[in-house]
Amino acid sequence: MSKLKDLPPVSGAIIWLQQIQRQLRLYMRKVEDILGKKWHHHVEGKQLKKIYEHFQKKLDRSIQNDQFGIWSA
16 A cells, blocks of 8 residues: 555555554444444354454554554664
8 A cells, every 4th residue: 555655664554554443443333233232242242342352452552563663663
């Protein structure tokens, strides 16, 4: 992405991360709209919420911190 938009690689990686996070939030809102506000109390909902939170934490830690560390070094 950074090469296509003439952005520095770190900026491109951070923008890419933010787009993924925004898309994940959108999907979770759609799940809530379809299944209701208490979707995470169901067995499948608990598993989905756990996967979502794990993936979200992984994105927060691994990409954003790593990319910022590369940039600031």
